Amino acid sequence: MTLSEAEVKHELEITLKEFVGRHRNISDIYLKHASNYKNIINSIGVDYAKLSLERRLLIGSYSTMEYSIESAALFNPSIIEDFDQTFLEEGEKRVIISFRATGEGHLSSIVFRKGILDASNNLRMVAVHKHIDFPIIKKKKSYNKTRFMKKMEEMNIPKEYSSPIMDALPKRFEYYMLKEAVRNILTLDIDEQRRTALKEMTWLVDSYYDIEFHEDSKISGRVIFPISSSESRGIEDARFVRFTDDDGSEKIYATYTAYDGFTILPKLISTSDFINFRIMPMHGNGAQNKNFALFPRKIKGKYAMLARIDGVNNYLFYSNRITLWNNPIKIQEPKYPWEFTQIGNCGSPIYTDHGWLVITHGVGPMRRYCIGASLLDLEDPTKEIGRLKEPLLSPLEEERDGYVPNVVYSCGSLIHNNHLILPYAVSDYASSYVTVNLDDLLTTLIAES
Template identity: 60%
Template sequence: MEVSVIRKNMKFMPDSSRIVTRFFMNGDIRTQELVGRIMLMKEKQVNLTLEEIFRGFARRHRSISDIFLKHFENVRGLIDEMHINDEDLSEERKLLIGSYLTMEYSIESSAFFNPSIVEDFDQTNLNKGEKRVVISFRVTGEGHVSSIVFRRGIIDKDNNLKMMPIGNNIEKAEVLHKIIFQKKRIARKLDEMDTLDIYPTIIDKLPEEFEYSTFRASLKRELEDAVIPYEKRQAYNELVWLLDSFYDIQFKHDSDISERVIFPISDAESRGIEDARFVRFIDDDNSETVMGTYTAYNGHATLSKLISTNDFYSFRVTPLHGEGSKSKGMALFPKKINGKYAMLSRIDGVNNYLMYSDRTNVWKDPIQIQKPLYPWEFTHIGNCGSPLWTEEGWLVITHGVGAMRRYCIGASLFDLDDPSKEIGRLPEPLLYPLEEEREGYVPNVVYSCGSIIHNNSLILPYAVSDYSSAYAVVDLAELLVALKNSKKQGL
C-alpha cells in the first residue's frame, strides 16, 4: 500500500541579514599593538571614531555598547600587562577598543535546515483544530559553524502552517556556570573519553561536590607552576573542555523567540551545534519539559549533549555519559517506558539502537533494534527525531542512506511496551528528494530532526539538501495501516 505525502507550499530559506556579534582577536601581541595605537588617539578623535561606528552598527544590534564593553573586558588582562593607567581609559576609549575586538557573523547565510517541531507550551487563544508550535532549525554561516534558532507558528485545522513575524535583532544568551559537579561522575566521564591517566592529580584536590568557580580557581593555582609536563597540561585542557560543556543559558524576556540563537559556547562545540532533536517530554507527574539532544563538534571530536527548557528562555545544557552516548543522532522518547527513560541512537553508524536509563544523561547497554533492510537504506539507517506515540505503537520516522549517498525518509512502527520489537517498516521511502530538491550544500538529501501528530496527520518538517527546509503532511491512519501491512508481507 502506498502512502500519499502532501508537500506544503512553504519554504524556510537562509537569510544572510540575520547577524550576531562575535568576539574577535588576532593573538596577544597583535591585540596589544592594536590597543597601543588606540591609546595614542586624542579623546576627541576617539569620540568621533566611536560615533561613526555607532552610526553604522547600533541599529543592527541590541545594546551594542554592552557588547563592546564585554569584549573590552575579555582582554583586560592583556591591557593590565601594558601598565596603562585607568584614568587614561575613558568609557569611550573602552568602547572603542571593544569595537575593534568585535565582528559580525551571519548565522544562517549558508543553510537553514534539519528542523525539529514541538508543541508550544502556550496553547491558549486558538481556534478549533489549531495548534501552536515551535520549530527549531540548524543554521550555518561562514565556515559551516552551526547553531540553533527558533520560529513560532500555528497549524490550522487543514494542516496549513502560519508562521509568526520574525524579530529584527538576534540575541545570544547569557551563559551561567552555576552547576554543582560531582567528582565521581566527572572522573567516570573522563574514563569514557579515554583521556590520559594524569587528570586525577587535579581531580583529587577537589571536594566531592564543587562549583565551576571552585574548579577554575584550583586549575589557576595548578597552572601557576611554569614547569608542567606537556601530557599533564593536555589532561588539564581535556578537563576544562569537559566542565565547560555544563552550563545554563538565559535569554532576555523582551526578546522574541525568533531573535534567540543558541550559538556555540564551549570549546566542545566551537565548530558547531548539530542536529538538535527536540521533544516535549511528559514525566510521571504530568510535568512537561522540552528536551533535546544534539551533537557538539569542535572540528576534531563530537560530544552528545542534552538541552532542556520549560519556557524557551532558560536552557540547561549537559553532556551525555555512558558508552551508548558515543554517537550522533540520539533521540529521546517523549515519556518513560516501564518506569525508565528511553533513547534511540546509532552507536555504530549503521544500525538503530534502543537504550533505557534511570537518568536522562547516562546511557548504557544499547540494544540493536533495526538494521538496513531495503536498498535505499543499505548504507545506514537512523532516526529522524523522537518517537511518536500512537495507539498502534511507537511511530519512528527514520532516514536511510543508499546509493550515491542519497538520503530518504522512511517510517517504522514499534511495540508500545517493548520498543525493541519492530511491528512494521515501510519498504519504500516515505519521502525522497524530488528533482527540484536535489541541489544544495549536500545534494540528494531530505532529512528531519523531529515531527508531531496533529489532526490525525503526521506533520513532518524536513531539510532540503542541507540548504533550506520545507514541510509535508501524511495521513496518520493511512500510514499506520501501511506499516502494519508491511509486517504481513514478510518484514
C-alpha cells in the first residue's frame, strides 16, 4: 500500500512479463485472490473499491503461487470409451483416461487425458494442454434433513451435539442455515468433543457440490482438485465407468475416496460431458473404507457396487439409489499366497457374454501389489465362475522402485478389438498399459472354476 502508482505498475509489468505466458487468464486469478483481502484493506482505512486495477492485480500476485499437480506422481489410471467416436479409422476407439495426480505435499487430484486406440491396440495420446482451467464451484443449495441426519449417524456424530441444531431446521434446509448455526456455536466456549462434532457437520454439508469448467477448455486442462473439507488431504483412486440405464441412456459415474488426514469418505461423481460434474457423498452402513466400483448397468433393476469395506475382502451391494449402500455381501476372500493380505477390485466390472470380468488386486509378502482377474455370474455376481490362481500382472524388476515400491495397480480397464486394455500404475509414480487376449483370459478363468 506504500508503493506509488508508478512503482505498482513497474512491479506488475515485471510479474506479468514472467508469468502471463504460463497460465490461462492469470489476471482473473490475481483479481480473485486480491478480493480475499478486501476486508483487511478496508479495516486499515483504505477503500478497496477505489484501488486501481494495477494495485489490485499486484496484491493478487502476492497471494498466488504455482503448484505442479503431477510433480510427485501420475498413477492409478482408469480408462473409458469416449462418447465422441467421430472421424476415426476402422478398428479405432477414442478413450478418456483419468489419473490420480500427486504434487507437492502429497496432495492428490484427478486429471484427464484423451487418446486413440488403433486396430492393433496401440494407444496414441493427445498432446497435453499447458494451462489448467479452474472450475466454477457451486454448493448444493438445499438438503433433505432425514437423509442428512442418517449420514451423521453413520459418521458417529453424537445426537446430543447435533440435535440442538437439526431440531430447529425444516425438513429441507438451505446450505447457509446449517453453516451459520454451526459457526455461531463454534464461537462459544465449548468442549473439544462438541467442537469436533460440529466441525464434522460442516465437513459433511460441504461434501456436496457441483463444478463447472469452461467449454473452450481442453480436457487435459481440467483438474478436479480437493474442494471440500472431507478432501483436504486428497482425492484418491477415481474409478470411472460408462453407465447404461434401463432406458438406454448413458452417463459417466466415478467413485473415489475423499481423505482429510483422519477420515475416509467414499464419494460419487456424475457427468455427461466432462465439463459439468456433480459430487456427492455415499450413504449407508456399507459406505465406508475404499475400493468402491459401480457395475456399468443395473442387475435385476438395481444398481450394483463392489467394495472392500473391511480392508481385506471383496463385497457386493445392491441398491435402488445410487448413493445409498447398505447390507454388503461378502463374495471374495484372499485365497492364494499372492493375495493373502487383501483382495480388492481394480475398477468397475466389465460385461462379457461369459460373465462379469472383474480385474482385482491382491497384496502379498512385502506389501507387493499384483493384478488378478475373476469371472462372476451375470445374473448373480455373488457366484464366482472362475479366478486366476496366479497374478495376471506383477511388478517387473524395473517397475519395483518408485513413489510406493512393488506396486502395480489399476482403477479401470476396457475391451477393444477382443483384447483387454489394462492401464496400470508403476509403483505409484507413473502409468503404463498392457493388452491381454480376451479369449485366452476367459478360457483360463472358466478352466480354473
